[in-house]
Amino acid sequence: MKGLKTTMIHLLLVAGIAIVVGPFVYMILTSLTTDNYSLPSPHKLMTDAKTLDNFAQAWGKNHFQLYFMNSLLVTAATMLFSLALSSCMAYAFARFSFPGKELLFRLFVFTLFVPAIINIIPQFTILKALHLVDSFPGLILIYVGSGLVGSTFFLRGFFERIPRELEESIVIDGGGRFTIFRSIYIPLSLPALGTLAIFSFQGTWDEFVVALTVMKSEAHRTLPVALQLFRGQYVSFYGLFFAASIIALIPTIVIFLVFQKQFVQANLSDGSIKN
């Protein structure tokens, strides 16, 4: 009875995987076939000879490598700055008291419910005032600035669950608040920070609308924008487009595999203090 139930669950999970992975299999098969002047029929996909030609072509065509490096630069910088800044802010909200703290935090949370898309116009005017339109620092500033509230909100909860008793040893050794922050809060929040790193990388790597609006010159394009134009240019080269898409997916998957051990696990500090 128990064995039957377990088998049923496994079968259900496998069926689910077919739905999740199926589209990707289709994408990979298409990217491995050439001469697709119309969308290749599923029959052709199964029987055609497979080749990596599309990948070589996609990688070499249309400054793809330049756009890839642009995206990598922007994404890495955004991830780094937003992790550093949001953990500082979350620490401020979790462990400092100052007048108006909760009011300010509520105001922050409120902004999460305002549609982000229309912010682009005023954001653009600010970049213009700073002479940062069509530049990487400008784009990174927008990404970092608009993501901070969400990350701070996410991290504050984790920081508050860390028992204050842990701070005592540092205080006894004469350490200040920054030492406490660095040697208690950061190490104990690695699961949360790892999760945020994944979210931040993925969100930035994938971002389309802001990059399309802010970056004007061709040499400054990021990958999602390039991919969209790529599709317009090579309308019927399905294999080529999918090969480019697959290359674009690889970095996010790598980052996910790197951080996945840290990824949303139960809080590490549980059990560090006995009541």
Add this chain to the structure above:
Amino acid sequence: MRRALKQYVQVSPYLAVGFALTIAFVLYPMVKGMYISFFHYNVIKPETSESAGLANFGRVFRDPMIGTALRNSILLALVTVPGQWIAGVLLAVLIQVKTVRLKVVWRLVYYIPVISSWIVVSYLFRFLFADGHEGFVNYLLVDVLHLIGEPIGWLQQTWSANVVIWLVSIWKGVGWVMVLYLAALQSIPRSLYEAADMDGAKPATIFARITLPLVRPLTAYVTINLINGAIQAFIQAYAITQGGPMDTTQLLNTYLYKQAFQYFDFGYASAISVCLGALIFALTYTQQRSIGRDRIEY
């Protein structure tokens, strides 16, 4: 007064830079957006913009396209929020069962759609649901399963096109819900279940009476995010249908983007955006209240 000042000085190294950036790129744009919504805004020469009073908002309520877009956005939320939640929670519960093996693998594979790029995934679905026998879904339904006689022109009709947009939204979001609930389920002490097990409670009862109440703060967080994501959905419609056929699959967000960046009517677009924000706020209000309130202690 002195004390307050001292507190600000102490906290400012941690808060100042992030606060400045948030003001510049979130709070100021938000206020400015509301301000713009009262003008016939001129992008090229903002100083020549004429005041519009409430005209932009009046237009929001008279514009028949808003009705269509609102209908599509609400339907998207009604279908995809429960869809993602039920499938995600079900997966988490199944994977969490003690006898299930390879837990890490399931978690990893089901999460792949979440980390995939929206643009890529949207085009992928557009091709999967292509017309004629070339489209994989048509091929599956007509030539393999023989469920229907003729291939469907999925993206040619309003409702089937909407279905494709819903499917991609659910498909991409399920893993996110699953991962969060897996983490939460793991942190519930086993002892709570053992007692229920001994009393012979059914799995469904255990889930409704023990699990769900214990993860209520997470449920609030997840629901808010799903509703927010559904009402602010953009790329899936932009990439799959471009609002077509005949603008009947526009969402509020794609329609306001069109007003802003195709017709450069920023005043009107901002007015739509303000209404959209109010809508999201209203829809998530009850959940928002429960977020800070419940702190579950075991």
